Amino acid sequence: MANDIVGGYMQLFSDLLTKIRPEEIDLAANALRHTRDNGGLVYIAGNGGSASTATHLANDLAKATKSSGMPPIKALSLSDNVSWLTALGNDEGYERIFAGQMENFLGPDDMLIVISASGNSGNLVQAVEMAKAQGVTTLGITGFTGGKLRELVDLSIWLPSPSGAYGPVETAHSLVVDLIKECLMADRPTVRSTS
Numbered sequence: 001m002a003n004d005i006v007g008g009y010m011q012l013f014s015d016l017l018t019k020i021r022p023e024e025i026d027l028a029a030n031a032l033r034h035t036r037d038n039g040g041l042v043y044i045a046g047n048g049g050s051a052s053t054a055t056h057l058a059n060d061l062a063k064a065t066k067s068s069g070m071p072p073i074k075a076l077s078l079s080d081n082v083s084w085l086t087a088l089g090n091d092e093g094y095e096r097i098f099a100g101q102m103e104n105f106l107g108p109d110d111m112l113i114v115i116s117a118s119g120n121s122g123n124l125v126q127a128v129e130m131a132k133a134q135g136v137t138t139l140g141i142t143g144f145t146g147g148k149l150r151e152l153v154d155l156s157i158w159l160p161s162p163s164g165a166y167g168p169v170e171t172a173h174s175l176v177v178d179l180i181k182e183c184l185m186a187d188r189p190t191v192r193s194t195s
Helices: 001-018 022-037 049-064 082-092 123-134 149-151 166-185
Strands: 042-045 076-079 111-116 137-143 157-159
Touching: 001 111, 001 166, 022 042, 022 111, 022 137, 022 157, 022 166, 042 049, 042 123, 049 076, 049 111, 049 166, 111 123, 111 157, 123 149, 123 157, 137 149, 137 166
Parallel strands: 042 076, 042 111, 111 137, 137 157
Antiparallel strands: none
């Protein structure tokens, strides 16, 4: 039984890897460079497993891409402030947990990245709508059919997949955000040896 499960999962995951387009990774990295160079803040949001990916990306953007002589990327995962997130959910509804945080800070040079297997999470849709109303660049990283987010965002990284294949899609999304980080790390100045 395990052979069938592992084989099926790996086949689907392998198929997803062929759907990662370098040009979409490049567009995402360029948008992040633009946000960095203009002093903007990058907001990242997701639900469930995608919330973990959002946190991972925020860490990698703020820490791993940091380099002497270059401005840092200011990145924040909207999934991380549990007390604010739950207060918004309790008082204003779950659809407001991300938009409610952003409206306190959102500026024209900022960027919003949303990560969702289905692309249909109401709280992510509402966050993108708020960002777009403020002229903020939006990037959606989605799976399945891409859902509403795929059509709503400015930039899209979509990995078409069977609906319900959360595990392989979320694992592939982790690779996507790592590739974006790797592109940005390549910007760091090369240190030349003087010896």
